[in-house]
Amino acid sequence: MRSELFKKIGFVLVLATGLALASGPVMGAEPIKIGIVSPVSGNFADHGMLERIGMEMALEDYNNEILGRPITLIVADDETNPDVAARRARRLIEVDGVKFLMGGVSTSTGLSVGAVAEEKKVLFICTNQNGDQITGESARHHVFRVPPDMAMLVRSGAKEAADTLGKKWFFLTHDYSWGHSGTMWARKTLNKVGAAEMGEIKVPLNTRDFSSQLLQVRNSGADLLVITVAGFDNVSLMKQMAEMKIYDKMKVWYTLMDLVDLWAIDPAERQAYFCAEMYYMETPETQKFTERFAKKFPRAAVPVLDTGTYNGWLSMKILLEAIKKAGTADSVEKVICAMEGLEVKDNMRKFPSKVRAWDHQVTTEVVFLKANPLAKGTNIADIKKEVSGEEFARTKEENLDKDNKPVNVSCQK
Structure with a gap:
């Protein structure tokens, strides 16, 4: 309306x-x-x-x-x-x-x-x-x-993901700038956390049927599916992952997910791990x-x-x-x-x-969580780790502008 x-x-x-x-x-x-x-x-x-x-x-x-x-x-x-x-x-x-x-x-x-x-x-x-x-x-x-930014989010959760979820990673990426950022930073952490890439599929905005992509994921040999997909597309994706029993084959980690996506699906379909910018129970x-x-x-x-x-x-x-x-x-x-x-x-x-x-x-603060399919009421995820984003933010040396120089847009420039 x-x-x-x-x-x-x-x-x-x-x-x-x-x-x-x-x-x-x-x-x-x-x-x-x-x-x-x-x-x-x-x-x-x-x-x-x-x-x-x-x-x-x-x-x-x-x-x-x-x-x-x-x-x-x-x-x-x-x-x-x-x-x-x-x-x-x-x-x-x-x-x-x-x-x-x-x-x-x-x-x-x-x-x-x-x-x-x-x-x-x-x-x-x-x-x-x-x-x-x-x-x-x-x-x-x-x-x-x-x-x-995605550097803060992904780097805050990558070691936790590798140590507790799996070291053979397959990427599912929303095919636009945000999705690319999430997968890029996850790739950059591979060597540091001792993980290896098993492949990637990019999906365009407004994708609602993920059956062919999930078949490839299921047969990839990966033990961790790393996802940077959001919105109504993600709601469809999470439902289909549960239907196709992806969670029986591997763990799933979202580089970023908002609670509104998780809330939109049935409790039994809430099984992923995810990084978030905040959680209401903090x-x-x-x-x-x-x-x-x-x-x-x-x-x-x-x-x-x-x-x-x-x-x-x-x-x-x-x-x-x-x-x-x-x-x-x-x-x-x-x-x-x-x-x-x-x-x-x-x-x-x-x-x-x-x-x-x-x-x-x-x-600001970033959070690593696990969705809880058995939860009752509104508290549908468990906080695994809370960290300051400042600890994982890009430094001046690695945050470069189009001229390959350190970014500086301040009033004191």
């Missing part, structure tokens, strides 16, 4: 979190417009909805205002299409007068919106894109990324946030705090803290410089979230 509404009004909607909720001293003040470029339809529609919920909840924490000014969100459906995302970002800037953008799930759309942001000199925060390019070879002065704070989330959005795609919701919340919090630190929302450059080096300790996690100045990557 909500997707249809977006289609009818041209994919742009002012959410009821701005002027309508302003009160007291902010009444009459000029609103700060934030453009949300996020999937409302397509393979990542559920993920997009969850990140927007997180943004709304962050605004509630700030009483929907900063520096005495109300905040208005304007949402545009990126359709998980880079060209569409860029076109709608451009409209938000040129027609709606937006100076701040955030959102998105696909790395490809993040790269295209980032190019527009750099051209138009507006600030863009990638909220759920994990491909390395965003803060690597395609890093930009006007672009920040809140979730961990701390009393994340559990309390989940209670608030469930009361406010009882019909959400997943009934607990998910990665998408958390990253949407943290992205908005980082932006608002940077605006507050800069003392203005009128100068994008001042907000960028204020965001660099920002550290968020009240992030509900064991480790703080830190905004690196030189590549605009946020480092």
